[in-house]
Every structure is written in C-alpha cells, then in structure tokens.
Amino acid sequence: MNFQQLRIVRETVRQNFNLTAVAQVLFTSASGVSKHIKDLENELGVELFIRKGKRLLALSEPGKELLGMVERVLLDTSNIKRLAEQYSQRDEGQLSIATTHTQARYALPPVISRFKQAFPKVQLVLHQASPQELVRLLLNGDADIGIATEAVAAVDELVSFPYYHWHHSVIAPVDHPLHQQTLSLQTLANYPLITYHQGFTGRSEIDQAFNAAGLNVDIVMSALDADVIKTYVALGMGVGIIAAMAMENHHDTQVQAIKAPPLFAQQTARIAIHRGHYLRGFAYHFIQLCAADLSEDIIRQQLHPTELI
Amino acid sequence: MNFQQLRIVRETVRQNFNLTAVAQVLFTSASGVSKHIKDLENELGVELFIRKGKRLLALSEPGKELLGMVERVLLDTSNIKRLAEQYSQRDEGQLSIATTHTQARYALPPVISRFKQAFPKVQLVLHQASPQELVRLLLNGDADIGIATEAVAAVDELVSFPYYHWHHSVIAPVDHPLHQQTLSLQTLANYPLITYHQGFTGRSEIDQAFNAAGLNVDIVMSALDADVIKTYVALGMGVGIIAAMAMENHHDTQVQAIKAPPLFAQQTARIAIHRGHYLRGFAYHFIQLCAADLSEDIIRQQLHPTELI
DNA sequence: GATGCTTACGATACCCGTAAAGATA
DNA sequence: TATCTTTACGGGTATCGTAAGCATC
Numbered sequence: 001m002n003f004q005q006l007r008i009v010r011e012t013v014r015q016n017f018n019l020t021a022v023a024q025v026l027f028t029s030a031s032g033v034s035k036h037i038k039d040l041e042n043e044l045g046v047e048l049f050i051r052k053g054k055r056l057l058a059l060s061e062p063g064k065e066l067l068g069m070v071e072r073v074l075l076d077t078s079n080i081k082r083l084a085e086q087y088s089q090r091d092e093g094q095l096s097i098a099t100t101h102t103q104a105r106y107a108l109p110p111v112i113s114r115f116k117q118a119f120p121k122v123q124l125v126l127h128q129a130s131p132q133e134l135v136r137l138l139l140n141g142d143a144d145i146g147i148a149t150e151a152v153a154a155v156d157e158l159v160s161f162p163y164y165h166w167h168h169s170v171i172a173p174v175d176h177p178l179h180q181q182t183l184s185l186q187t188l189a190n191y192p193l194i195t196y197h198q199g200f201t202g203r204s205e206i207d208q209a210f211n212a213a214g215l216n217v218d219i220v221m222s223a224l225d226a227d228v229i230k231t232y233v234a235l236g237m238g239v240g241i242i243a244a245m246a247m248e249n250h251h252d253t254q255v256q257a258i259k260a261p262p263l264f265a266q267q268t269a270r271i272a273i274h275r276g277h278y279l280r281g282f283a284y285h286f287i288q289l290c291a292a293d294l295s296e297d298i299i300r301q302q303l304h305p306t307e308l309i
Numbered sequence: 310m311n312f313q314q315l316r317i318v319r320e321t322v323r324q325n326f327n328l329t330a331v332a333q334v335l336f337t338s339a340s341g342v343s344k345h346i347k348d349l350e351n352e353l354g355v356e357l358f359i360r361k362g363k364r365l366l367a368l369s370e371p372g373k374e375l376l377g378m379v380e381r382v383l384l385d386t387s388n389i390k391r392l393a394e395q396y397s398q399r400d401e402g403q404l405s406i407a408t409t410h411t412q413a414r415y416a417l418p419p420v421i422s423r424f425k426q427a428f429p430k431v432q433l434v435l436h437q438a439s440p441q442e443l444v445r446l447l448l449n450g451d452a453d454i455g456i457a458t459e460a461v462a463a464v465d466e467l468v469s470f471p472y473y474h475w476h477h478s479v480i481a482p483v484d485h486p487l488h489q490q491t492l493s494l495q496t497l498a499n500y501p502l503i504t505y506h507q508g509f510t511g512r513s514e515i516d517q518a519f520n521a522a523g524l525n526v527d528i529v530m531s532a533l534d535a536d537v538i539k540t541y542v543a544l545g546m547g548v549g550i551i552a553a554m555a556m557e558n559h560h561d562t563q564v565q566a567i568k569a570p571p572l573f574a575q576q577t578a579r580i581a582i583h584r585g586h587y588l589r590g591f592a593y594h595f596i597q598l599c600a601a602d603l604s605e606d607i608i609r610q611q612l613h614p615t616e617l618i
Numbered sequence: 619g620a621t622g623c624t625t626a627c628g629a630t631a632c633c634c635g636t637a638a639a640g641a642t643a
Numbered sequence: 644t645a646t647c648t649t650t651a652c653g654g655g656t657a658t659c660g661t662a663a664g665c666a667t668c
Binding site: 313340341345 | 633634635636637640641642643
Binding site: 001002003044045046061062065066069070072073076077079080081083084085086087088089278 | 312370378393
C-alpha cells in the first residue's frame with residue numbers, strides 16, 4: 001500500500017470511475033492507474049470496485065467503507081505538508097479562498113488588501129464559485145477557506161463561523177415612481193423584478209418572504225451578481241433586489257437604492273473550513289481580519305475537536 | 310513521503326531516538342532508517358528532530374506537531390488493513406486481547422471458551438500485562454481490546470465500558486482467629502497483610518480505605534496475582550486481601566474467605582479500546598460475550614465519534 | 619469506430635542492505 | 644573502546660510511460 005494507490009482510489013470515485021480521467025488529473029499514465037488499483041486490491045484481498053467487464057462502475061461495499069479511511073489518510077498527509085510549510089516558510093506560501101461574487105466584489109477587498117500588506121509573500125488564490133462548488137472545493141482540500149452566505153452552514157463536514165450580517169436592498173432607476181412610494185412587499189410585487197439566481201446570495205429568503213405574504217411575483221430575470229442586475233435595472237427592465245453592500249460606496253448614477261427599512265430577513269455571511277483541515281498561521285490571520293473575535297484558539301477548537309491540550 | 314518514513318518517525322520516538330533499535334524493530338537496516346529520516350526532512354523542508362552532533366535527542370517543535378498526524382495516518386492504515394481482512398476472511402484472523410492476570414485467570418475463561426466455539430478460526434492472542442503496559446499496547450495498536458480494573462478509565466485516548474463489578478475479599482488460613490471475629494478495618498489492621506502490588510487490581514482502593522480510617526497497616530508482601538498471595542497466606546505469613554472472584558469456584562483447602570460484608574469500595578473491571586481503532590466483527594462479538602448490553606452500534610458510536618450515518 | 623481498460627516491456631528511480639568510516643559516550 | 648550514526652556503493656525491485664492489444668459502448 002502506498003499513497004499513490006490511495007490517491008488513485010479517491011480520484012477514481014471523484015472522476016466517476018473513468019480511469020483515463022484519473023490518470024490525467026494525477027498527471028500519470030492510465031496503465032499505471034490500472035495496475036495500482038489491481039495491486040492494492042490484491043494486497044488487501046478485496047475487490048474495491050464493482051466491474052462490468054473491464055469497466056469500473058461503482059465502489060463495492062468494502063470499497064465504500066474504505067473510502068472514508070482513505071480520505072482521512074490523504075487529508076492528514078496534506079495537513080502534514082502544510083504543517084511543514086508553516087515552519088519552513090512561516091510567512092510564505094499559498095492561501096486559497098473560495099468565495100462568491102458578492103463577497104469577492106463587495107466584502108473582501110479591504111480584508112484582502114490589509115492581508116497582502118501583512119503577508120506580502122503569501123500567494124492569494126481567489127476561487128470564485130457558486131456556493132455548491134465552493135463546498136466541493138473545501139471538501140476536496142482545494143480551498144483553505146470558504147466565504148458565502150449560502151450552503152456552508154448546512155454541511156456537517158464544514159465548520160463555519162459568522163462573518164457579518166447584511167440585508168437586501170431594493171434598487172430602481174433614479175426616476176422610478178417607487179422612490180416616492182412607501183416600500184412594502186405588496187408595492188414591490190407590482191413591478192417586474194430582477195434578482196439573484198436560485199441558490200445565490202440569499203435568493204431563497206427573497207422567495208420565502210413573497211411566498212409567506214401570499215404574493216405572486218414576476219421575476220423577469222435572475223443573475224449571478226449585483227453588477228449584472230444593476231445594469232438591467234438601469235435599462236428599465238425591472239426593479240432590482242440585491243445585497244445592500246453592493247450599493248454602498250458606489251456612485252451609481254443611473255440606479256439608486258430605495259430608502260426604507262429592510263423588507264427581507266437578515267442574512268449572515270459565513271466563513272467555512274473543512275473539519276480537520278490544517279490551516280497555516282496566516283490563514284488564521286486572514287480570518288481574524290474578517291472577524292476580529294475569531295481567534296486562532298477558537299477556530300482550532302472547532303476544527304480539531306479531538307485535540308486535547 | 311511514504312509510509313515507511315512515517316513508521317520510522319513514530320518508531321524513533323518510541324525507541325527513545327535510538328536509530329539502531331528502530332531498525333531492529335522495523336526489520337530493516339540502520340542506514341536505511343537514517344536515510345529515510347533525512348529524505349523526509351528534506352522533502353518537508355523542516356528538521357523533525359533535535360540533534361547533538363549525529364545523535365538524535367528529541368522531537369523538534371514541528372516534529373512534535375507532526376507526530377500526532379503521523380500517528381493518525383498509521384492508525385488509519387492499520388484500520389484499512391483490518392477492514393480488508395474483515396471482508397476477505399470474515400470469521401478468520403487475529404484478536405489480540407491485553408489483560409491483567411486477575412481477569413485472564415478468573416473472569417475471562419468462560420468468555421474465551423464461548424468465543425472459541427463461535428469463532429474457531431480466529432487466533433486469540435492473550436497479552437498478559439500490567440495495567441500500564443496494557444494501555445501502551447492499546448495505544449500502539451498492538452492489542453485490540455484491553456480488560457482491566459485500573460488505569461484504563463483515566464486515559465483520554467481510550468474508550469472504556471464497564472465489564473462487571475466486584476469487591477475485595479479478606480482471606481486467611483482456615484484455622485485463623487479472624488474467622489471468629491467481626492471483620493472491620495480496625496481488626497484487619499492488627500494483622501500483617503498480603504495483597505496486590507501498587508497499581509494492580511484495586512490496590513489503590515485498599516490503601517485509601519485504610520488511610521481514610523487513619524490506620525497504619527503492615528503490608529508484609531505484595532504480589533501481582535491472587536495465586537501467589539494465597540500461597541503465602543497458606544504459609545501463615547499474613548492475612549490476604551484479594552479480588553473476590555479469585556476465591557469463587559475454587560476448592561482451596563488451606564485458605565478461606567472470611568464471611569463478612571465488603572470492607573472496600575466496589576471496583577469496576579472495564580473493557581477498553583483505542584479511540585479510532587477499527588475492530589473486526591468478531592471483536593464486537595467478543596465484547597458482547599463479556600457484557601451483553603454492549604452492542605456493536607453502541608461501541609462504534611463511542612469509537613468513531615465523527616462518523617455520521 | 620471511438621473510448622476506455624489492460625498487458626508487455628524497457629528505462630528510470632527508488633529502496634534496501636553491506637561495508638566502512640566517522641562521531642559520540 | 645563500544646555504541647551509534649552516517650556515507651558510499653551495488654543489487655534488486657518497483658514504478659512509470661509508451662506502445663500495442665483488447666473490451667465496451
């Protein structure tokens with residue numbers, strides 16, 4: 001048994017049992033992949049995969065049980081490597097952050113610029129992704145930190161902490177009649193609406209609020225990010241509902257937020273980490289730049305619950 | 310990085326940084342051990358050991374942190390192997406039980422004979438050991454199950470379950486005057502005593518009881534097991550204090566237990582397992598033969614707390 | 619016929635152990 | 644001096660990739 005064999009087993013599942021794809025992802029040959037799987041199965045005396053002829057179809061029962069252990073081993077070895085980097089190059093290395101457009105565009109810029117000042121040698125990788133993709137990146141170990149409002153709190157394998165709270169704002173062209181009216185869900189429902197895609201930036205909360213009020217709304221368009229939404233609102237296609245911070249500190253001349261108390265429930269952007277993932281020292285600093293009360297100790301306690309010190 | 314390197318790191322600590330000993334234990338050459346350590350340190354870019362000249366003295370800071378991860382990796386790989394055996398040879402294999410003399414001699418025989426009937430092909434290895442040694446065997450992965458009254462409950466890395474409760478008995482030669490007296494700590498303290506070694510079979514409870522009563526006692530001899538104690542009690546060297554089950558079902562003609570309510574607090578023999586250690590199916594059966602209410606589900610829950618099913 | 623898996627085989631790198639030299643107590 | 648660690652070096656093995664053959668869709 002060796003690490004390459006374990007990597008291959010894990011990647012075979014991730015690549016839907018296509019060994020050619022596995023070989024490409026792991027930068028090796030298909031023949032080697034094939035042989036490694038055979039060798040491991042021989043050594044363990046168990047068939048890890050269900051086959052149909054030569055093709056692999058799925059994990060066998062023992063294969064399923066094994067996969068969990070394999071993933072733990074590989075998680076630990078990646079932790080070992082990061083731990084070593086932490087000591088060999090304390091303030092150098094890579095920090096990989098997976099986040100949504102909203103956070104990357106409106107919440108993170110000040111954090112990131114302060115972080116870069118503190119750790120100029122750390123290479124920042126910003127994966128922009130959907131909340132679902134972001135979860136996958138964290139679970140695969142391809143990202144150290146995930147930041148999003150959606151999805152992350154519901155995944156057991158992730159630890160997450162509140163980052164900040166925010167509300168949705170309603171925006172309309174500067175000359176729109178809504179600016180003169182008292183804003184309510186009812187009045188809003190009279191206009192065609194433009195807002196986020198399903199699963200993005202609190203969209204579910206918006207739907208729920210209208211549903212609860214028994215209102216049918218006409219969402220003429222949905223987009224991934226506030227910039228796109230603002231563009232189409234400016235064109236007069238409808239009234240926009242976007243995250244409030246997407247309007248702050250911006251001098252949009254064509255559209256304007258409607259001044260009114262929030263119509264939709266408070267949202268919480270969260271910072272998420274894969275349970276058991278070893279974080280470099282500067283990663284803890286990054287998190288503390290986001291939320292000053294999240295100290296390294298507090299995070300570690302949640303991340304590595306079995307550590308007893 | 311490979312498994313052999315990790316094994317060597319772990320074993321180096323266990324062998325007090327004597328690489329020659331490491332090589333012997335791992336059945337390889339000292340030169341290989343030396344090179345593997347160098348290679349790993351090079352790859353990680355960190356010195357894992359503190360050296361004085363050529364000799365290794367201790368773990369460095371990163372080495373200490375690394376060790377925990379290394380041990381998890383090796384624990385998981387041994388779990389992988391056992392899991393594979395579980396499927397490839399369901400009712401064959403090895404079950405390694407570490408236990409004290411008292412349990413091996415008086416409590417386990419019926420359990421073991423029933424187990425052997427149920428799993429004739431399983432090779433039973435009975436490590437007889439002191440409670441401290443028993444803990445080490447469990448933590449090293451050299452034993453699957455530990456059974457003892459002492460020590461195991463105090464170790465965080467072990468999960469333990471109550472097996473059965475027992476009391477100490479006072480024994481004396483058949484013609485001893487104590488048989489006619491009312492038994493109390495005071496009367497007992499008038500005689501020279503023979504009992505277990507420190508750290509064995511509830512000895513600490515005995516000391517504590519006399520201390521609490523403000524009594525000074527003359528322990529003329531201490532031994533590891535009840536058989537030895539009984540022998541010297543029969544010779545008239547003193548009054549014995551042994552585990553009650555060491556007198557049951559035995560036709561000792563020269564010594565006899567004194568009929569009286571128990572003088573010392575109740576003791577609990579416990580079944581202990583290393584947290585995270587994968588147990589074969591028959592190991593769960595063994596435990597259930599000891600204590601019928603300890604089902605596989607209940608034990609698994611404690612052993613692998615992170616599993617979410 | 620296109621894609622995917624396996625076998626054969628040669629080149630390379632890796633791992634191990636012996637022997638000898640160098641450090642340390 | 645005895646014990647321990649490291650370096651040098653040779654033999655063996657494992658791993659990898661190319662190429663070709665074969666199965667599957």
